[in-house]
Each structure stands twice: as structure tokens, then as C-alpha cells.
Amino acid sequence: MSLLTIENLSIATSQTTLVSGVNLTIAPGERVGLIGESGSGKSLTAMAATGLLAPGITAKGSVILGDTQVIGASERKLNTLRGRVAAFVFQEPLTALDPLMRVDRQIAEPIQRHAPHRLSRDAVHAAVLKLMHDVALPDPERIARAYPHEISGGQRQRIAIAMALACEPQLLIADEPTTALDVTTQAEILALLDRLVRERNMALLFISHDLPVVATIVDRVVVLRHGEIVEAGPIASVFGAPQHDYTKSLVSAAHAFDAALGGTP
Numbered sequence: 001m002s003l004l005t006i007e008n009l010s011i012a013t014s015q016t017t018l019v020s021g022v023n024l025t026i027a028p029g030e031r032v033g034l035i036g037e038s039g040s041g042k043s044l045t046a047m048a049a050t051g052l053l054a055p056g057i058t059a060k061g062s063v064i065l066g067d068t069q070v071i072g073a074s075e076r077k078l079n080t081l082r083g084r085v086a087a088f089v090f091q092e093p094l095t096a097l098d099p100l101m102r103v104d105r106q107i108a109e110p111i112q113r114h115a116p117h118r119l120s121r122d123a124v125h126a127a128v129l130k131l132m133h134d135v136a137l138p139d140p141e142r143i144a145r146a147y148p149h150e151i152s153g154g155q156r157q158r159i160a161i162a163m164a165l166a167c168e169p170q171l172l173i174a175d176e177p178t179t180a181l182d183v184t185t186q187a188e189i190l191a192l193l194d195r196l197v198r199e200r201n202m203a204l205l206f207i208s209h210d211l212p213v214v215a216t217i218v219d220r221v222v223v224l225r226h227g228e229i230v231e232a233g234p235i236a237s238v239f240g241a242p243q244h245d246y247t248k249s250l251v252s253a254a255h256a257f258d259a260a261l262g263g264t265p
């Protein structure tokens with residue numbers, strides 16, 4: 001049984017087709033990368049997985065998340081899947097956070113919403129601190145009382161990850177989660193995601209335009225270009241022996257960058 005099965009997915013506006021013929025399957029615990037240049041359809045594909053496409057954009061084909069056909073499902077049905085079956089981490093943590101709400105209340109929100117019964121204040125607070133501890137936030141009591149602008153970008157992304165973990169999703173969809181961060185923080189967040197996915201036996205859909213970043217965290221990769229899959233396979237074969245010209249250019253750009261930094265390709 002797979003957790004996510006996308007078959008022949010097309011995404012279009014009334015004017016143009018943005019994604020076409022995409023097939024993508026993720027089994028429980030599996031880590032898959034989705035790569036491609038900006039505008040290639042990565043985010044649209046991920047949003048379609050949980051029925052989050054903007055008004056005016058329609059999806060065709062089949063998207064089965066857990067045991068539910070997402071295309072055509074009601075918002076009510078989709079809300080039971082979001083957070084619990086699949087949860088998102090976005091590029092810019094500020095989009096996930098309310099600037100006017102203290103961090104602890106924001107983490108508490110998904111905990112309370114998905115709790116099977118009403119939780120006491122103390123129970124919520126304990127659950128919030130536990131999640132903050134899980135994402136390795138320093139000084140959680142202080143950060144819990146802070147507003148998003150009072151903490152660093154890396155800390156904000158840890159908060160957004162904590163919120164995504166709140167309902168114990170089976171699949172974590174991370175859409176360029178490190179792109180907005182400086183290189184050191186990027187490495188820390190990658191290491192954190194790697195650990196959390198392993199410890200919690202989650203599946204991971206990791207989206208990036210950056211092949212070397214993807215290669216550190218996934219087993220298998222799907223390459224999108226202009227809304228279509230041009231190549232897919234285990235990271236070692238796509239990285240080691242790319243078939244499509246576009247993938248070859250991604251790989252050689254990555255090697256050139258690495259060489260310029262004095263690293264080994």
C-alpha cells in the first residue's frame with residue numbers, strides 16, 4: 001500500500017496547462033525528492049497532493065492520499081487528511097506563522113484542533129514544549145512567549161516544522177524548506193528533518209531546485225521540467241548517470257559549484 005499515488009496528474013488554468021502527465025508514488029517511510037528549476041511545477045504538484053490548489057486552477061487525473069481520492073473531494077474531507085496524513089513545511093516560515101500571535105499559541109492550535117478530546121491548559125503547554133524540544137529549539141520557555149519577528153529565520157522554520165509534526169503526519173511535504181535560509185542554518189534544518197523523518201517513520205516528499213541538497217536527504221528523485229517529468233530514479237543513478245539533457249545540466253552545475261568551493265564532486 002502506498003501513502004500517496006499520483007497518476008496522470010494534469011494541472012491547468014482556463015488558459016494554460018501548467019503540469020501534465022505526472023506520476024508519483026510514495027510508500028510509507030519512503031523519501032522522495034522532487035526537483036526542477038523555478039516554475040517547473042513542483043509546488044503545484046505538491047499542493048495538488050492535498051487539494052490545496054488556488055481557485056481557478058484545476059487538477060485532473062488521480063491523486064490518492066491515504067485511502068482518499070483528493071481530486072473532487074470536499075474541503076471537509078480534505079481537512080481530515082491535512083496535518084494528519086500529510087503536513088506541509090514551506091520555504092518561507094513566515095507564511096506559516098501569524099505575525100501577531102505568540103509562538104506557543106501557534107503550535108498549540110494544531111494540537112488542540114486534532115486532539116480527540118478537549119485538553120487542559122497544562123496538557124497543551126506540555127505538548128507544545130515537547131514539540132519545541134523535538135525540533136531542538138533552544139530555551140523553549142522563552143521562545144514560546146516570543147512573536148515570530150523576535151526569533152531567527154532558522155528558529156522560525158523549526159517552529160513551522162513543530163506545527164507540521166503536531167498531528168503526527170505519515171507524510172511530510174517540505175517545499176524548499178531551506179531555500180530562504182543561510183548555508184549554515186540550511187544544513188542544520190536538513191539534519192533536523194533527516195532525524196525527525198527517521199525517528200517518526202514518516203515518508204518525505206522533499207522539494208528543491210537544488211540537486212545537491214535533495215541528494216543528502218532522499219533515496220529517490222523525480223525531475224520536473226516545464227510541468228512534465230523528464231527523469232526519475234534512485235538518487236545514485238540520477239546523480240551518477242543522468243539520462244536526460246536537463247538532468248545532466250543540473251548535475252554538472254552541481255559538480256561545478258562543488259569544485260568552485262574546493263569540495264569533491
Ligand SMILES: Nc1ncnc2c1ncn2[C@@H]1O[C@H](COP(=O)(O)OP(=O)(O)O)[C@@H](O)[C@H]1O
Pocket residue numbers: 013018036037038039040041042043044045054057
Ligand atoms: N495561481 C496560479 N495561476 C496561474 N499560474 C500559476 C499559478 N500558480 C503557479 N502558476 C504557474 O505554474 C507554473 C509552476 O508553478 P510552481 O509549481 O509554483 O513552480 P515551482 O514550485 O516549480 O517553482 C509556473 O509557471 C507558475 O507561474
Ligand SMILES: [Mg+2]
Pocket residue numbers: 042043044175176
Ligand atoms: Mg515552488
